[in-house]
Amino acid sequence: MTVQQRRQRERENRRQLILTTARNLAEKSGWDSVTTRALADTIEYSQPVLYQHFRNKDAIVAAVAQQGFGELAEALHRGRTTTPGGLRGLIEAYVSFAAENPKLYEAMFVIPVDLDFGVEESPDELVAAFGEIIAALEPLGAPRDRIDTVAEVVWSACDGLVTLERSGRLRPAYHAERIELLTQQILATPK
Template sequence: MPTQDRRERARAERGALIVRAARELAEADGWDAVTTRRLSEAVEYSQPVLYSHFTNMQAIVTAVALDGIAELAAVLRKAREADGLRGLAEAYLGYAEAHPAVYAAIFTRRTDLVFGSEESPEILKATFGELRAAVEPYADGDAETRTEVFWSALHGQATLNQDRRLRPAQRSDRIAHLVRLVTG
């Protein structure tokens, strides 16, 4: 059994290395630069080894997204507990700005993740739960829908900020306005 445990650990470490390398390549050069060839060179394993861990590039993006969602949940929790709704909004937009490729993997790239259903991974539900916990005190009835509207507005700002479609100097004012809309 120790040999089997060692093999499983080595396999898990290789998988984590592949995900880390994909994330680093994507953050440095964008997702279009993350090819199996470049990835196999970065991790120093052959392409068949990559495919023994992940069935395709979409599965790798999904793994990066899951890692990012776990990070985002922790960031949101800390901000919500320290600074409430506004702090959470700032943290969400800050995460999107600091990790654009991971943010894209989570919310805009094609993945195997199912959002908003019973089949959703627990980490997705937990991350949405952080958003909901910040919005719920201000909800008059359907807290889940109000949270989805708040999240949609944050996502819109994150995406438009990333594409430089919004005035950077107005970022704080947009957040304040959104918080006022939610808190009513």
């Protein structure tokens, strides 16, 4: 390994340490507790070292969110491929992911971040997560532009379930029934 390769690896490790620490601080105390000073103190680097990797806290939150979309894509894939029919498993995986990672989900969907959605420049992680929803819908046999639109509706519906359940606006005893009803409604969508 060359000196340059070693330095690059160390730089990537520092970057990941910053992101992991930011996520851990947020999960413990909320995103307001994630400041460059708190991160620097926790990881025992100076603030200028953080600024070598990220221009500000918003950039850190965006990078955490981007990684979160990669994790969401993996969860959706498992849910889609391990459940007969796929769509129900994908919806359950989405809702479970949000419940298990509340502050990460907040970074991904609540906090305004500098990530482009639905455009050619969208990060691979976002494309992969959206692609899992599309893959679950492809058996419907609709044209691709229709599948993309239905996928946006599925994503929106899942986010709505997460948001309303998290805020206590829905009856907990009917969680499974809501997921089943959403699945059936999507499967009944005209082509």
